[in-house]
Amino acid sequence: MVKLDVLLGSALTLCAEAHTLGRRQDAQIYEAEDAVLSGVTVETSQSGYSGTGYVGGFDDAADKITFTVNSDSTKLYDLSIRYAGIYGAKVTTVVLNESAKTDVSLAETSEFTTVAGGQVLLNEGANTIDIVSNWGYYLIDYISVSPSAPRPPHNVTPTLSNPNANADATALYQYLASIYGQNILSGQQDATWADWVTQQVGKTPAVLGVDLIDYSPSRVERGTTSTAVEDAIAHAGKGGIVTVVWHWNAPTGLYNTEEEPWWSGFYTAATDFDIAAALSDTTNANYTLIIRDIDAIAVQLKRLQDADVPILFRPLHEAEGGWFWWGAKGPEPCKALWNLIYDRWTNFHGINNLVWVWNSVAADWYPGDNVADVLSTDVYATGNGPLSAQYNSLIDLGKDTKLIAAAEVGSIPLPAQLQAYEADWVWFCTWGDQYINNAEYNAPDVLKAIYNDEYVLTLDEIQGWRNASK
Numbered sequence: 001m002v003k004l005d006v007l008l009g010s011a012l013t014l015c016a017e018a019h020t021l022g023r024r025q026d027a028q029i030y031e032a033e034d035a036v037l038s039g040v041t042v043e044t045s046q047s048g049y050s051g052t053g054y055v056g057g058f059d060d061a062a063d064k065i066t067f068t069v070n071s072d073s074t075k076l077y078d079l080s081i082r083y084a085g086i087y088g089a090k091v092t093t094v095v096l097n098e099s100a101k102t103d104v105s106l107a108e109t110s111e112f113t114t115v116a117g118g119q120v121l122l123n124e125g126a127n128t129i130d131i132v133s134n135w136g137y138y139l140i141d142y143i144s145v146s147p148s149a150p151r152p153p154h155n156v157t158p159t160l161s162n163p164n165a166n167a168d169a170t171a172l173y174q175y176l177a178s179i180y181g182q183n184i185l186s187g188q189q190d191a192t193w194a195d196w197v198t199q200q201v202g203k204t205p206a207v208l209g210v211d212l213i214d215y216s217p218s219r220v221e222r223g224t225t226s227t228a229v230e231d232a233i234a235h236a237g238k239g240g241i242v243t244v245v246w247h248w249n250a251p252t253g254l255y256n257t258e259e260e261p262w263w264s265g266f267y268t269a270a271t272d273f274d275i276a277a278a279l280s281d282t283t284n285a286n287y288t289l290i291i292r293d294i295d296a297i298a299v300q301l302k303r304l305q306d307a308d309v310p311i312l313f314r315p316l317h318e319a320e321g322g323w324f325w326w327g328a329k330g331p332e333p334c335k336a337l338w339n340l341i342y343d344r345w346t347n348f349h350g351i352n353n354l355v356w357v358w359n360s361v362a363a364d365w366y367p368g369d370n371v372a373d374v375l376s377t378d379v380y381a382t383g384n385g386p387l388s389a390q391y392n393s394l395i396d397l398g399k400d401t402k403l404i405a406a407a408e409v410g411s412i413p414l415p416a417q418l419q420a421y422e423a424d425w426v427w428f429c430t431w432g433d434q435y436i437n438n439a440e441y442n443a444p445d446v447l448k449a450i451y452n453d454e455y456v457l458t459l460d461e462i463q464g465w466r467n468a469s470k
């Protein structure tokens with residue numbers, strides 16, 4: 001169901017050039033043409049390179065450049081990549097010492113330009129940094145590293161964006177703020193997979209993720225039922241925290257073909273529903289259907305509110321990827337839809353148990369500090385890395401005034417790396433099926449070690465969280 005999230009989710013790493021540029025000091029440059037090349041070649045036809053050339057020919061998954069980078073002590077560095085994206089927007093993978101991986105988006109460019117590649121923790125002596133193909137078809141001029149400046153203290157907004165937020169939501173937000181930078185909450189999507197985690201590692205995730213997908217009217221009218229609300233209430237009853245996503249099946253315009261069945265109707269590819277057209281005129285029949293759907297989900301949110309369950313609520317997720325219809329027409333209609341749902345649920349329906357979780361990284365998609373409480377992104381890289389490039393991009397997006405969450409992951413970040421990189425994700429939520437139950441993403445011993453690490457909070461360790469920050 002999230003296959004496309006996986007293929008394209010990695011593209012969510014967006015450039016945080018300002019972040020790196022602001023911090024750059026003593027940059028050491030490593031020319032690609034002087035590094036160890038595997039399956040790639042030195043070229044010179046694209047002008048503007050540094051040194052004696054650049055490296056191209058990333059056309060095979062295993063193609064890579066291996067840089068040997070020296071450090072005089074163990075410390076954190078900001079990595080930059082100088083590249084040209086003359087064949088369009090691509091993604092590359094940065095691999096530190098053959099283990100920690102970070103996916104970095106390379107926007108389309110007509111000339112060489114520099115992009116932030118996140119941070120790398122280099123040990124004293126020689127370290128290796130690989131630039132591995134991933135989407136391929138880009139040109140690499142050099143990489144550079146410069147010691148990271150220490151992260152200044154966070155400056156998290158003390159109150160929720162909704163002035164009428166209820167005591168449950170406020171307590172949840174204050175609890176999250178109280179652990180921010182000290183711990184990470186463990187999380188798992190889907191009650192079945194949360195149970196699986198409990199059986200495998202002997203610890204239960206603190207956060208349960210549920211999906212309101214099957215309450216979408218265009219699915220209900222085709223016979224779907226859901227226990228997402230019951231699952232959420234049950235987890236809250238055990239002292240847990242709940243996060244909610246909504247794969248909103250388009251209200252109408254589902255192709256419903258063999259390739260694009262009605263139950264894929266949240267994908268852009270499965271519907272011709274046009275969010276920009278629907279929002280352009282409030283008397284339009286499709287605007288009415290949008291409202292119908294928002295109101296249908298309000299019924300479910302109210303059940304949670306009535307059960308005193310506050311929610312980390314993440315609608316319109318991964319919008320900037322464009323693979324879901326709410327992001328298919330660019331940032332403006334998406335932001336308008338966000339403002340509409342925010343207003344309708346809070347002000348019209350009086351739903352005040354929500355902590356609003358925004359899930360895109362790019363600044364032009366961000367609806368604003370006044371309608372978001374947590375910034376988040378979804379990352380499906382393997383390697384259990386700290387996802388520091390994405391974390392730093394979200395710090396920049398919210399100017400470090402918002403909590404930051406890894407709302408969907410494949411590979412869970414290693415706690416030691418999170419601390420070393422100061423990547424203070426306040427929770428992670430692993431997706432189900434092959435992401436949690438697959439050694440490629442999370443080896444069984446690694447999963448056990450993560451869930452038993454002191455830095456990682458599990459259900460037993462968050463009991464009484466409502467009163468913890470009072």
Ligand SMILES: *[C@@H]1O[C@H](CO)[C@@H](O)[C@H](O)[C@H]1NC(C)=O
Binds near residue numbers: 128
């Ligand atoms: C990376 O690998 C090199 C060589 O194996 C080793 O000397 C270095 O300590 C490693 N660095 C990290 C951060 O693991």
Ligand SMILES: *[C@@H]1O[C@H](CO)[C@@H](O)[C@H](O)[C@H]1NC(C)=O
Binds near residue numbers: 253254272274277285
């Ligand atoms: C509503 O959306 C459907 C599906 O995209 C489209 O066929 C129809 O023309 C739209 N209706 C209006 C009034 O725009």
Ligand SMILES: [Ca+2]
Binds near residue numbers: 031032051054141
């Ligand atoms: Ca070069």
